[in-house]
Amino acid sequence: MNALEVKNLSKTYKGFNLSNVSFTLPKGCIMGLIGENGAGKSTTIKLIMNTIRRDGGEITVLGKDNTKDFKETKEDIGIVLDEAYYPEQMTVLQINKFLKYSYKNWEEDRFFNYLKNFKLPEKKAFKEFSRGMKMKLAIAAAMSHKAKLLILDEATSGLDPMARDEILDIFYEYTRDEEHTILISSHIVSDLEKLCDYITFLHNGKLLFSEEKDRLLEEYAIMHCSKEDLRNIPKEKILGKRTSAYGADLLVKRSNGFKQYPLDKAGIEDIILLMIKEGVA
Amino acid sequence: MKGLLLKDWYVLLKQGRIMLVCIALYAVLAAGGNEGMGFFAVLFVAMLPFWVIGIDERNKWDNLAAAMPYEKKEIVLSRYILVGSGLIVLIALYLIASLAKGLLMPQAEASFHWQYIISIIAIGLIYAAINLPVIFRLGVEKARLWFIIITGGIAGGLGVYYSSHSEGSSKVTHFLSTNLWFVMVLAILLFLLSGAISVRLYEKREF
Numbered sequence: 159m160n161a162l163e164v165k166n167l168s169k170t171y172k173g174f175n176l177s178n179v180s181f182t183l184p185k186g187c188i189m190g191l192i193g194e195n196g197a198g199k200s201t202t203i204k205l206i207m208n209t210i211r212r213d214g215g216e217i218t219v220l221g222k223d224n225t226k227d228f229k230e231t232k233e234d235i236g237i238v239l240d241e242a243y244y245p246e247q248m249t250v251l252q253i254n255k256f257l258k259y260s261y262k263n264w265e266e267d268r269f270f271n272y273l274k275n276f277k278l279p280e281k282k283a284f285k286e287f288s289r290g291m292k293m294k295l296a297i298a299a300a301m302s303h304k305a306k307l308l309i310l311d312e313a314t315s316g317l318d319p320m321a322r323d324e325i326l327d328i329f330y331e332y333t334r335d336e337e338h339t340i341l342i343s344s345h346i347v348s349d350l351e352k353l354c355d356y357i358t359f360l361h362n363g364k365l366l367f368s369e370e371k372d373r374l375l376e377e378y379a380i381m382h383c384s385k386e387d388l389r390n391i392p393k394e395k396i397l398g399k400r401t402s403a404y405g406a407d408l409l410v411k412r413s414n415g416f417k418q419y420p421l422d423k424a425g426i427e428d429i430i431l432l433m434i435k436e437g438v439a
Numbered sequence: 440m441k442g443l444l445l446k447d448w449y450v451l452l453k454q455g456r457i458m459l460v461c462i463a464l465y466a467v468l469a470a471g472g473n474e475g476m477g478f479f480a481v482l483f484v485a486m487l488p489f490w491v492i493g494i495d496e497r498n499k500w501d502n503l504a505a506a507m508p509y510e511k512k513e514i515v516l517s518r519y520i521l522v523g524s525g526l527i528v529l530i531a532l533y534l535i536a537s538l539a540k541g542l543l544m545p546q547a548e549a550s551f552h553w554q555y556i557i558s559i560i561a562i563g564l565i566y567a568a569i570n571l572p573v574i575f576r577l578g579v580e581k582a583r584l585w586f587i588i589i590t591g592g593i594a595g596g597l598g599v600y601y602s603s604h605s606e607g608s609s610k611v612t613h614f615l616s617t618n619l620w621f622v623m624v625l626a627i628l629l630f631l632l633s634g635a636i637s638v639r640l641y642e643k644r645e646f
Contacts (some may be wrong), residue, residue, distance in 0.1 A: 209505040210645040232508040243503035245446065245494060247453035256449070259442035260507055283453075 159221065161185045161307050161339035162206065167215035169201055174363060176201050179215070181358045181368035186336035188329065190350030190371075191343035192430055193360035199343040200240060202360065203311045206341070207237065220307055233262055236300030238313040242292040246285030250278060250295065261303035272298035289316035297325060301332065308332065310342040314349055322346070326353050347427040359430055366433060371426070378429050379421040381408045387419070398432025409433065443509065443517040444524075447491045455490050458483055466529050470536030474555060477533065481563035484525035488518035488571060489586070493579040505646040515575060515641045519634045522567045526560055557619045561626035568626070568633035569593070576640040 162183040169176040176198040183189045191199045204210045206217055208224045217224045222231050244253055250273060258264045273280065276294040278287075287295065293316055300308055308329070314322045326349060332338050344350055350357065351371070358368040367374070383391070384405045391408070395416075398409030409424060409432035410416055424432075451459060462483045469477030495501060504514055533556065569589055574582045615622055 204646070207506045209502070229508050229510055232506070235506075237503075237506045239502060239506065241499065241502075243499050245450050245498050245500055247494075248446070248449050252446075252449045256442050256446045259445055260509070262508075 159185050160218070161187075161220055162189075162341060163216070163218040164202070164206070165216045167202065167205060167217065168213045169205060169210065170213055171201075174198070174201075176205075176363040179360070179363075179365045181356075181365065183339060183341055183356060185339050186333060187355040188333055188340040188342065188353055189356040189358055189368075190354035191341060191358050191360065192347060192350060192426070193343075194345075194434070196362075197360040198363045199360055200311055201363075203239075203309060203341075203343060206309065207232075207235070233303070234306040236303065236305030236308040238293070238296045238300045238308070238310045240312040240315075242284070242296040244284050244292075244295070246283065248284050249282060250280045250284070253284065253295070253299070257299055257303070263304040265302045265304065269298055269302035272302065290318065290321055293317060294321070294325070297328075301328070306337055306339065308338070308340045308342075310340065310344075312343055312345070314342075314344055314346060322349060329353060347430065351426045357426055359433070361434060366430075374426065374429060375423065377411055377413065378424040379410055379412050379416075380424045380428055380432075381410045381416055381419045381421050382406075383408065383419055398429070398435055400432060400435060407432070440509075440513050440517055440520070443504070443514060444520060447517065447521055450491055450494055451487065454494055455487065458487070458490060462525075462529060463532055466532040467536045469559075470533050470540055477555065477559045478562060480529055481526070481559040482566060484529050485522055485563045485567040485570075487525050488521050488567070489574060489579055491521070492518065492574055496578055496580060501644075502646045511642045511644075512638045515637045516634060518571065519567070519630070519637075522563065522571075522630075526563050529563075530556055530560065554616075554619055557623050561619075561622050564626040564630040566593075568629045572633055572636045572640055575637040575644075 160182050162181075164182070165180050167176065167179040174196065179198070179202060181189070191202065193199050201210070205212050206219060206224065208217075208228050219228075219231055220234055222228070224231065248256070254266060254269055257269070258266060270280075273295075276291075276298060278291055278295055278298070284292070284295070293313060297310075297313055300310070310329075314325060317325065329340055329342070330353060333340055342350065342353070354371050356368065357371050357374060359366045378397070382405060385401070388399075388401075388406045388408070395410060395414045396408050397411065400407045409429060410421075412421065462480050465476040465480035465483070469475075469480060495504075501514070505511070570582075570586060573585045573589070576582075577585065
């Protein structure tokens, strides 16, 4: 069963158009949502959470249409937005009480365990927290009400590498339960490459791909060739290109041939950077 | 909804403490005989949601609340409940202070009048009923100008109306003062209607 199904999703703002975005996230998996600023990641997440109205398309979250009785479904979703957004005057203890009355399955002990692990002070006002501390608190809250789906919008940005690593481990541990699923958007591609089973890449409001990470890494490659060779390669087979005085690095699909050329493994970052440079979008 | 009310309470305790103290003080002063203070107290109670919504806007709280297991309807209605419960507490304070005054100063003139209580509750309900839909539609920041226009309009309009000493205005004043329960029912209906309008307006907003 799929935890999340997005079909032909569209939303238009003045100067921005999210068009026909479709992807599926199977239960028990982690999907990374990648794209530059303004690509449509947060808009997609807001549409999934039904906090903004879509212009077209369908969204099914945990098997239910997100426009019908979504309140019940939201009990099973742990959400971390790009900021923590708790009232800055509240302390962690007060936030715990508020969340206790907000989520039916609130697990106070688990919440305080996370706080202890994250070394967050319980009595300090939220406004005195650093961005990293705020995000850790939001992550602790999202993971303390038996959520089946975690939706994380730039949840690891603002954290130092150590804290990020610690949190990625927690996310990884969370999906060991096959009922647990994560959708995470981030600018930090290396984090997503480490963590995710699926990668969905948005660029200028359009979906460039939504694929299994391993398949992407197997299928895409970087081909090194001279400028002369470049002229002989059909343009439709070049998915991305980076030229220099010495030659060119091309993003290609292994299935399109090119056995005569040296091919290097392409990382996720190479794939998305070269795709944007070539303007395949 | 309990969570939302609790959150508002925590916010008020931290940032609206002076306002809460003023409400309590004015209620006591009103019971002591200074009836004008009761009107200030009730306006402060009616303004509590504006205060909380303003702080929420600064913290972008609505973005998170919309993603939590709350319907937009609950978010709106919790603010109406805040006004309702604020009025109940205000009246309770006024009654306690009046009783205390009666016990401590038996010779003093009784300050407890049902007519007065009904009047101030009605004013509180009507004031909140008129302003809250504008705030839910525009947000506190953008609604500020409307807020001033509405408040000034009501105060100015009433002032002009009463100072006109026309036969019509005297009749209306007489009717309202002798039919306070009618005024109360009207205020409650207006408050409920305002709640329904606010829900519709807030549901159209995106976060």
